[in-house]
Amino acid sequence: xxxxxxxxxxxxxxxxxxxxxxxxxxxxxxxxxxxxxxxxxxxxxxxxxxxxxxxxxxxxxxxxxxxxxxxxxxxxxxxxxxxxxxxxxxxxxxxxxxxxxxxxxxxxxxxxxxxxxxxxxxxxxxxxxxxxxxxxxxxxxxxxxxxxxxxxxxxxxxxxxxxxxxxxxxxxxxxxxxxxxxxxxxxxxxxxxxxxxxxxxxxxxxxxxxxxxxxxxxxxxxxxxxxxxxxxxxxxxxxxxxxxxxxxxxxxxxxxxxxxxxxxxxxxxxxxxxxxxxxxxxxxxxxxxxxxxxxxxxxxxxxxxxxxxxxxxxxxxxxxxxxxxxxxxxxxxxxxxxxxxxxxxxxxxxxxxxxxxxxxxxxxxxxxxxxxxxxxxxxxxxxxxxxxxxxxxxxxxxxxxxxxxxxxxxxxxxxxxxx
Amino acid sequence: xxxxxxxxxxxxxxxxxxxxxxxxxxxxxxxxxxxxxxxxxxxxxxxxxxxxxxxxxxxxxxxxxxxxxxxxxxxxxxxxxxxxxxxxxxxxxxxxxxxxxxxxxxxxxxxxxxxxxxxxxxxxxxxxxxxxxxxxxxxxxxxxxxxxxxxxxxxxxxxxxxxxxxxxxxxxxxxxxxxxxxxxxxxxxxxxxxxxxxxxxxxxxxxxxxxxxxxxxxxxxxxxxxxxxxxxxxxxxxxxxxxxxxxxxxxxxxxxxxxxxxxxxxxxxxxxxxxxxxxxxxxxxxxxxxxxxxxxxxxxxxxxxxxxxxxxxxxxxxxxxxxxxxxxxxxxxxxxxxxxxxxxxxxxxxxxxxxxxxxxxxxxxxxxxxxxxxxxxxxxxxxxxxxxxxxxxxxxxxxxxxxxxxxxxxxxxxxxxxx
Numbered sequence: 128x129x130x131x132x133x134x135x136x137x138x139x140x141x142x143x144x145x146x147x148x149x150x151x152x153x154x155x156x157x158x159x160x161x162x163x164x165x166x167x168x169x170x171x172x173x174x175x176x177x178x179x180x181x182x183x184x185x186x187x188x189x190x191x192x193x194x195x196x197x198x199x200x201x202x203x204x205x206x207x208x209x210x211x212x213x214x215x216x217x218x219x220x221x222x223x224x225x226x227x228x229x230x231x232x233x234x235x236x237x238x239x240x241x242x243x244x245x246x247x248x249x250x251x252x253x254x255x256x257x258x259x260x261x262x263x264x265x266x267x268x269x270x271x272x273x274x275x276x277x278x279x280x281x282x283x284x285x286x287x288x289x290x291x292x293x294x295x296x297x298x299x300x301x302x303x304x305x306x307x308x309x310x311x312x313x314x315x316x317x318x319x320x321x322x323x324x325x326x327x328x329x330x331x332x333x334x335x336x337x338x339x340x341x342x343x344x345x346x347x348x349x350x351x352x353x354x355x356x357x358x359x360x361x362x363x364x365x366x367x368x369x370x371x372x373x374x375x376x377x378x379x380x381x382x383x384x385x386x387x388x389x390x391x392x393x394x395x396x397x398x399x400x401x402x403x404x405x406x407x408x409x410x411x412x413x414x415x416x417x418x419x420x421x422x423x424x425x426x427x428x429x430x431x432x433x434x435x436x437x438x439x440x441x442x443x444x445x446x447x448x449x450x451x452x453x454x455x456x457x458x459x460x461x462x463x464x465x466x467x468x469x470x471x472x473x474x475x476x477x478x479x480x481x482x483x484x485x486x487x488x489x490x491x492x493x494x495x496x497x498x499x500x501x502x503x504x505x506x507x508x509x510x511x512x513x514x515x516x517x518x519x520x521x522x523x524x525x526x527x528x529x530x531x532x533x534x535x536x537x538x539x540x541x542x543x544x545x546x
Numbered sequence: 547x548x549x550x551x552x553x554x555x556x557x558x559x560x561x562x563x564x565x566x567x568x569x570x571x572x573x574x575x576x577x578x579x580x581x582x583x584x585x586x587x588x589x590x591x592x593x594x595x596x597x598x599x600x601x602x603x604x605x606x607x608x609x610x611x612x613x614x615x616x617x618x619x620x621x622x623x624x625x626x627x628x629x630x631x632x633x634x635x636x637x638x639x640x641x642x643x644x645x646x647x648x649x650x651x652x653x654x655x656x657x658x659x660x661x662x663x664x665x666x667x668x669x670x671x672x673x674x675x676x677x678x679x680x681x682x683x684x685x686x687x688x689x690x691x692x693x694x695x696x697x698x699x700x701x702x703x704x705x706x707x708x709x710x711x712x713x714x715x716x717x718x719x720x721x722x723x724x725x726x727x728x729x730x731x732x733x734x735x736x737x738x739x740x741x742x743x744x745x746x747x748x749x750x751x752x753x754x755x756x757x758x759x760x761x762x763x764x765x766x767x768x769x770x771x772x773x774x775x776x777x778x779x780x781x782x783x784x785x786x787x788x789x790x791x792x793x794x795x796x797x798x799x800x801x802x803x804x805x806x807x808x809x810x811x812x813x814x815x816x817x818x819x820x821x822x823x824x825x826x827x828x829x830x831x832x833x834x835x836x837x838x839x840x841x842x843x844x845x846x847x848x849x850x851x852x853x854x855x856x857x858x859x860x861x862x863x864x865x866x867x868x869x870x871x872x873x874x875x876x877x878x879x880x881x882x883x884x885x886x887x888x889x890x891x892x893x894x895x896x897x898x899x900x901x902x903x904x905x906x907x908x909x910x911x912x913x914x915x916x917x918x919x920x921x922x923x924x925x926x927x928x929x930x931x932x933x934x935x936x937x938x939x940x941x942x943x944x945x946x947x948x949x950x951x952x953x954x955x956x957x958x959x960x961x962x963x964x965x
Contacts, residue, residue, distance in 0.1 A: 144758045144769075146578060146588040159565060169565040170600050174591040181589050184607060192600065321685065324624045325663050331625045339562055339596075340624050342704045350563060404851070410837025411830030414851040418829025421905055421939060429857035431850055432823070432833040438848035438891055442861070472857055486840055517683045518706035520840060526706075 134304045136167040137189035140174045141182060141201035141210055142284060154199045154282075154289045161293075166304030167195060177207045179216065186217035186279070194276060195301060200284025202267040204246030210281050214270060215254035222252040228259035228268045235266045260296045264288050271300060309353040309361035311368040314346040314381040316533040323347045326374045335363040344522065345387055345529040346380070380536055387532045388416045388423075394539035395426035395476075402535075403472035404430035405443055405464035407455060407481040408498065412528045428472045433464060443467030456481050456493050458511040461501030465511075469503045477503040480531050484520045498527040500534060553723040555586040556608035559593045560601060560620035560629055561703060573618045573701075573708045580712070585723030585775065586614060596626045598635065605636035609696060614720060619703025621686045623665030629700050633689060634673035641671040647678035647687040654685045679715045683707050690719060728772040728780035730787040733765040733800040735952045742766045745793045754782040763941065764806055764948040765799070799955055806951045807835045807842075813958035814845035814895075821954075822891035823849035824862055824883035826874060826900040827917065831947045847891045852883060862886030875900050875912050877930040880920030884930075888922045896922040899950050903939045917946040919953060 138159075140152045155172055162169055170193060173185050182201065189196040201210030215222045229251035236243045253259050253270050260269030260280070265288040270281040280297045282289050315323055320342045327349070330338045337352040351367045353360030372379065381390050395402055404413050414430040417423055433439040436450055445463040453459045461481050469477025482498030489495035496516040503509040514530055516523045557578075559571045574591055581588055589612060592604050601620070608615040620629030634641045648670035655662045672678050672689050679688030679699070684707040689700040699716040701708050734742055739761040746768070749757045756771040770786045772779030791798065800809050814821055823832050833849040836842055852858040855869055864882040872878045880900050888896025901917030908914035915935040922928040933949055935942045 170595045172593040176589045321623045411833025414830025415834050427853050429851045429853040432848045434848040522706050
């Protein structure tokens with residue numbers, strides 16, 4: 128398969144803290160977004176320790192296969208800042224001091240009434256053939272190198288220095304390839320990844336198209352992407368989108384950036400209906416997800432987090448006998464919770480979740496991951512569903528929240544508009 | 547500085563979606579934590595596209611310099627799953643079908659009353675000399691390969707499959723090198739990053755110590771780490787931890803892995819007290835966070851998501867006149883919500899949040915980010931707090947949830963044990 132080799136980019140983020148301490152790398156998010164907009168495909172993102180060999184190896188690999196190599200971090204004054212030396216080693220050239228960089232560094236120290244130390248002197252060095260990039264908000268200069276269609280930039284990793292130098296000094300030097308490749312995305316509920324894949328098998332043969340099928344907590348995601356940035360690839364994406372809609376039909380609940388909570392909200396708004404929730408094991412996750420959508424107060428009235436049995440009885444009027452006979456994690460209680468939420472908050476719909484999220488609390492009859500959903504609606508018989516989920520406590524909570532939303536969505540979609 | 551070459555690990559996360567679509571890689575967080583605990587240093591984390599050459603190049607590099615190579619993703623049944631082929635290419639051996647893997651896959655399909663397709667057949671393949679790892683929660687088997695002190699594992703990327711297979715099948719095969727380098731972590735509330743940094747400036751000069759100060763949504767995090775894995779470095783970390791405690795005192799709310807919701811829960815448990823919440827703009831986030839802690843039902847009774855004014859009035863008995871006079875986002879309403887939650891759910895404490903999360907709904911008097919917290923407690927005058935937060939809707943919701951928990955914690959800490 129041919130890829131457009133001239134539009135490949137590679138990102139190298141330097142810093143032990145992102146590997147040993149779990150610090151988040153946020154600089155790469157900015158790069159991914161900006162590079163996509165000018166038509167570059169990021170083929171690899173590496174987070175590496177500040178060790179000369181590892182770092183120069185990463186730079187060498189990137190230079191060998193991508194047109195654009197972008198490095199963040201490792202340019203500071205301390206001895207564990209080895210990006211300058213690593214680039215020189217990868218390019219096979221010596222480091223030399225850049226007089227203009229040295230002037231800027233001295234000015235930066237002068238303005239603060241301080242003297243540059245030996246570390247600052249090292250910061251003025253660039254590999255032979257490269258140029259130094261001025262840092263308007265810190266002491267560390269960046270590096271820019273270019274040769275025969277290959278480009279490399281190194282930018283200090285401190286987020287505000289990084290963002291400013293990338294935007295003002297590096298991005299303008301990178302030739303814009305195109306407006307970015309065409310994209311189409313779909314989310315599908317209630318099917319397995321391999322079933323979805325088998326339905327779409329024809330798409331894999333189409334030459335201008337990249338197809339990705341992913342299993343997420345919520346749904347199976349399908350992403351279509353043009354392999355080039357021209358009109359033919361865009362047309363291939365559009366044709367493939369039509370094909371996906373035909374092959375998967377009503378299993379598709381969202382397209383593009385839409386989320387499950389958004390499409391549930393859109394259907395409720397169209398139908399002029401309102402919703403309330405009752406949550407036990409999810410402790411508020413379902414309400415939190417529904418209210419992530421701006422404007423959700425139009426249809427979402429509220430909810431009751433019925434964590435204790437007493438709250439289930441007193442605030443949601445679940446009969447004590449039902450709790451005693453079936454236990455809090457049961458279909459009758461799920462139905463009673465849904466009805467209680469609907470009645471207490473005077474809504475069209477009441478949606479409830481009760482289950483064993485674990486890691487403790489499971490029994491042979493009701494193991495960890497056993498969850499019941501309840502749904503009560505005006506003029507509709509209250510129903511319940513049983514789920515058996517696997518994973519950690521957090522995952523079980525997320526998955527049953529998603530299952531509840533998907534169930535409600537499938538029922539809302541069937542109905543009409545405002546009465 | 548000498549590094550222990552036998553304790554190096556390298557992580558390769560496969561998936562175009564993490565590069566082109568901005569999806570978050572969470573599997574590597576689990577690996578970083580577990581590997582640190584058994585003494586492995588992660589020297590590189592690469593996120594790569596599902597392209598055979600890029601992927602096999604990454605595997606080859608990792609094998610050449612690290613003892614342990616861990617790969618997540620690219621093992622599915624679809625044609626863009628190329629991890630099996632890439633490992634075989636990097637090892638220079640052919641792929642062959644593993645009969646036991648094929649049996650497991652067929653069983654998995656049988657149990658679901660379905661027929662395995664050609665993609666499933668491909669999933670039974672492993673590179674010659676490698677073994678297949680059973681997947682108890684999905685159809686894709688993993689891969690384990692070991693030779694002369696070099697180890698490699700490939701695990702399906704779906705988070706719940708990944709977590710389970712890593713913990714149960716890969717981690718037990720990896721020899722434990724050491725207890726890892728000494729670590730100490732602290733979380734601090736109510737102070738700025740630069741203030742914390744200025745209080746700890748002395749630590750930066752200590753030769754055996756790595757110090758990282760990070761600003762998070764919840765808190766400022768301080769991480770201390772020994773630069774070596776010997777006893778002198780461990781002693782330096784211990785001394786620095788004592789210094790941090792002395793310099794920051796009561797601003798420290800958590801040490802090690804503790805979260806804010808855990809320390810709040812611990813204090814409630816110690817005091818034998820119970821908590822209920824009332825949430826408006828956070829829509830359930832506060833309850834969801836409190837119940838992330840296993841066993842939180844000991845002290846958390848439940849909550850009311852009072853998204854509409856009617857729910858505030860009817861379920862929490864906020865007087866209609868108060869809502870009319872002050873508006874739903876106001877100190878009197880925050881106090882009334884806290885009292886309503888406490889009274890309705892018969893708890894020792896009622897904690898409430900009401901605010902403007904945005905992006906719409908702000909006014910000159912109550913701009914986006916204006917949030918009021920309310921706290922009601924037995925034998926204590928009900929109080930409120932005003933916040934003005936910045937950021938996106940999601941960030942404002944997270945930050946006011948954290949502020950509410952931190953406020954409650956600071957008050958709980960002052961009091962005693964069980965009455």
